[in-house]
Amino acid sequence: xxxxxxxxxxxxxxxxxxxxxxxxxxxxxxxxxxxxxxxxxxxxxxxxxxxxxxxxxxxxxxxxxxxxxxxxxxxxxxxxxxxxxxxxxxxxxxxxxxxxxxxxxxxxxxxxxxxxxxxxxxxxxxxxxxxxxxxxxxxxxxxxxxxxxxxxxxxxxxxxxxxxxxxxxxxxxxxxxxxxxxxxxxxxxxxxxxxxxxxxxxxxxxxxxxxxxxxxxxxxxxxxxxxxxxxxxxxxxxxxxxxxxxxxxxxxxxxxxxxxxxxxxxxxxxxxxxxxxxxxxxxxxxxxxxxxxxxxxxxxxxxxxxxxxxxxxxxxxxxxxxxxxxxxxxxxxxxxxxxxxxxxxxxxxxxxxxxxxxxxxxxxxxxxxxxxxxxxxxxxxxxxxxxxxxxxxxxxxxxxxxxxxxxxxxxxxxxxxxxxxxxxxxxxxxxxxxxxxxxxxxxxxxxxxxxxxxxxxxxxxxxxxxxxxxxxxxxxxxxxxxxxxxxxxxxxxxxxxxxx
Amino acid sequence: xxxxxxxxxxxxxxxxxxxxxxxxxxxxxxxxxxxxxxxxxxxxxxxxxxxxxxxxxxxxxxxxxxxxxxxxxxxxxxxxxxxxxxxxxxxxxxxxxxxxxxxxxxxxxxxxxxxxxxxxxxxxxxxxxxxxxxxxxxxxxxxxxxx
Numbered sequence: 001x002x003x004x005x006x007x008x009x010x011x012x013x014x015x016x017x018x019x020x021x022x023x024x025x026x027x028x029x030x031x032x033x034x035x036x037x038x039x040x041x042x043x044x045x046x047x048x049x050x051x052x053x054x055x056x057x058x059x060x061x062x063x064x065x066x067x068x069x070x071x072x073x074x075x076x077x078x079x080x081x082x083x084x085x086x087x088x089x090x091x092x093x094x095x096x097x098x099x100x101x102x103x104x105x106x107x108x109x110x111x112x113x114x115x116x117x118x119x120x121x122x123x124x125x126x127x128x129x130x131x132x133x134x135x136x137x138x139x140x141x142x143x144x145x146x147x148x149x150x151x152x153x154x155x156x157x158x159x160x161x162x163x164x165x166x167x168x169x170x171x172x173x174x175x176x177x178x179x180x181x182x183x184x185x186x187x188x189x190x191x192x193x194x195x196x197x198x199x200x201x202x203x204x205x206x207x208x209x210x211x212x213x214x215x216x217x218x219x220x221x222x223x224x225x226x227x228x229x230x231x232x233x234x235x236x237x238x239x240x241x242x243x244x245x246x247x248x249x250x251x252x253x254x255x256x257x258x259x260x261x262x263x264x265x266x267x268x269x270x271x272x273x274x275x276x277x278x279x280x281x282x283x284x285x286x287x288x289x290x291x292x293x294x295x296x297x298x299x300x301x302x303x304x305x306x307x308x309x310x311x312x313x314x315x316x317x318x319x320x321x322x323x324x325x326x327x328x329x330x331x332x333x334x335x336x337x338x339x340x341x342x343x344x345x346x347x348x349x350x351x352x353x354x355x356x357x358x359x360x361x362x363x364x365x366x367x368x369x370x371x372x373x374x375x376x377x378x379x380x381x382x383x384x385x386x387x388x389x390x391x392x393x394x395x396x397x398x399x400x401x402x403x404x405x406x407x408x409x410x411x412x413x414x415x416x417x418x419x420x421x422x423x424x425x426x427x428x429x430x431x432x433x434x435x436x437x438x439x440x441x442x443x444x445x446x447x448x449x450x451x452x453x454x455x456x457x458x459x460x461x462x463x464x465x466x467x468x469x470x471x472x473x474x475x476x477x478x479x480x481x482x483x484x485x486x487x488x489x490x491x492x493x494x495x496x497x498x499x500x
Numbered sequence: 501x502x503x504x505x506x507x508x509x510x511x512x513x514x515x516x517x518x519x520x521x522x523x524x525x526x527x528x529x530x531x532x533x534x535x536x537x538x539x540x541x542x543x544x545x546x547x548x549x550x551x552x553x554x555x556x557x558x559x560x561x562x563x564x565x566x567x568x569x570x571x572x573x574x575x576x577x578x579x580x581x582x583x584x585x586x587x588x589x590x591x592x593x594x595x596x597x598x599x600x601x602x603x604x605x606x607x608x609x610x611x612x613x614x615x616x617x618x619x620x621x622x623x624x625x626x627x628x629x630x631x632x633x634x635x636x637x638x639x640x641x642x643x644x645x646x647x
C-alpha cells in the first residue's frame with residue numbers, strides 16, 4: 001500500500017504568514033485569552049492576541065498553537081489541504097436536526113386548570129368551562145396534520161391548562177394518533193404534561209397500557225412551589241409530590257420527569273431547589289429562566305427579574321450541582337448538557353430554543369384547543385394576550401403546505417437563522433446558540449431583535465463564557481462530570497475510563 | 501489631517517468624546533459593528549469626514565441607580581471602544597478572506613438536498629488540489645525514484 005509523507009522541509013522549516021485562513025469567529029474570554037470557533041463549532045482557546053497575529057499573518061509555523069489551529073481547521077498552508085469535504089460533512093452533521101422537519105407536536109387539549117400560577121403560559125380558565133376543551137373534529141384534523149410531518153419519529157405532547165381535566169379528549173387523541181402513526185409506519189412517543197392534581201388509578205393504568213410518559217412541574221421545596229403555583233387549599237407541592245410517587249410506582253421511575261421555572265422567589269434559593277430534586281430522587285434538573293409571556297408579563301412584579309440575577313442563580317446552582325455529583329449522586333443540569341453537547345460534540349440539538357434555523361414551526365408545532373396552530377407554546381401565549389403574530393393557520397381550514405407558506409411563517413423564517421442576523425452573524429458562539437424570533441418579538445417588538453440588549457443573548461453569552469471557563473480552568477472532577485453529562489455517564493464511570 | 505488619526509477629544513464636562521478613526525485602519529463596517537454592541541451602554545453618532553470617520557460617543561447612564569450602582573465614565577470606556585473596533589475590524593478581515601471557502605463548505609454540506617439553484621462561486625474541488633493537481637506537496641514514496 002502506497003504511503004505518502006510531506007517532504008523533509010515541511011517538518012524542519014518554519015515560515016510566517018504563508019498560510020491561508022479558514023472561516024472562523026472569535027470571542028475574548030475575560031483574562032483567560034480568546035476562544036476561536038470554526039464554522040463547525042470546533043474551538044481553540046488561545047492566549048490573548050492570537051487572533052490578531054493569525055489574521056495579520058504574523059503567526060509562525062514554529063509556534064505550538066499553529067499546529068493546533070491547523071489540525072482544527074482554522075488555517076491551511078502549502079503542506080495541508082483545507083479538507084472542505086470534511087468540513088462540509090461536519091457542518092451537515094451540526095444541522096442534522098433539520099432533517100425530517102417537525103418532530104414535537106403539542107396539543108392543548110383544554111385551557112381549564114385548577115392552578116393559578118403567576119407565570120402561567122396560558123390564560124387559564126375555570127374548571128367548568130367545557131367550551132375550552134378541544135372538540136373531536138379539531139383533534140382529528142390536528143392529528144392528521146401532525147402525521148403529515150415528514151419526520152419518521154414524532155413526539156405528541158398533551159398539555160393544557162391541566163390536560164387530565166380533559167381525559168376523554170386525551171384518550172381520543174391518543175387512539176387516533178397511534179392508529180394513524182401505525183398506518184404511516186411512524187414511531188410515536190406520547191407525553192402528558194400535568195400538575196398531577198387529578199391523577200387517578202384509572203389514568204395511571206391507561207398511561208401504563210399506552211406507554212405514556214408523564215411530565216410535571218416541581219419548582220422547589222414547598223415554600224417556593226406553593227408560592228409559585230397557588231391552588232385551592234394551597235397544597236400544590238403536596239399534590240405534586242404525591243403524584244410523582246404514585247406515577248413512579250405505576251409507570252416506573254424513568255417514565256416521570258419534572259421541570260422547574262425560576263421566578264423571583266426562586267432566585268435566592270438555588271441550593272434549596274436543587275436539594276429538593278435530589279430529595280425526590282431526580283437525576284436531572286433544568287435551571288430555566290421564566291418566559292416573558294402570559295401571566296409572567298401581567299404579574300412581572302412577582303415573577304420578573306433581570307438576566308444578571310438569573311445568571312447569579314445559575315452559577316451558584318451549577319456549582320452546587322457539581323458538588324452533589326462529586327459526592328457521588330448523579331445529577332445533570334439539562335441546559336448545561338445541551339450547550340456542552342453543542343460545544344464538545346459534532347451534533348446539533350433537538351432543543352428548539354437553541355436551534356438555528358429556529359425550531360419554531362420547523363421542529364415544533366402547537367395545536368390549540370380551538371384548532372389554531374402556533375409556531376411555539378410561547379406564540380400561543382402571545383395570542384392569549386392578543387398578539388396573533390405567530391398564529392400560522394388553523395387545522396380546520398389550512399393544509400400543512402399552507403401553514404408553512406402563510407405570511408406569518410415566512411416572516412418568522414426571515415429572522416430564524418442566526419447566521420444572518422445582525423450581532424449574531426459574527427458572534428463566536430453562533431454555532432452553539434439559536435435565534436429565537438418569538439422571544440425577540442415578545443421582548444423587543446422585533447423578530448430580529450437588538451442582540452446587544454437582548455436577554456436571550458445576555459443569558460446565552462454568559463452561560464457559554466462560563467462553560468468555557470469551567471472547561472479551561474475547572475478541576476479534573478469538574479471536567480469529568482461535564483464530560484460525563486455529554487456522554488451519559490456518571491462520575492464513577494468516567495473515572496473508570498480515564499486513569500487518574 | 502494625519503494628526504486626527506485615532507484622536508480622541510472630550511467635551512468640557514467630560515461626558516462625551518469624539519473619536520476620529522482612519523477608514524484605512526477601521527472600515528465603516530467595523531465601526532458600525534463595534535458600536536452596535538457598545539450600544540447597550542453607549543449612545544453614538546457616526547459621521548463621515550473624508551478619509552476619516554468621526555464618532556461622537558457618550559455613556560447612556562450618567563448617574564448611578566439602584567439597578568446599576570456603578571457608572572463608567574467616558575474615559576474608562578475608551579480602551580474598551582478601541583478593543584471593540586479592533587475586534588470588529590479583524591472579524592471583517594476574516595470574513596473577507598474566507599467568504600468563498602465558507603460558501604463552498606455550506607454548498608457542499610447541503611449539495612445532496614438539491615436545493616442549489618446556481619453553482620456556488622469558486623472552485624468546488626479542494627483548492628490546493630485544483631491549483632496544483634500534478635505537483636502537490638505530497639510525495640508518493642512508492643513512486644519515488646531510487647537514489
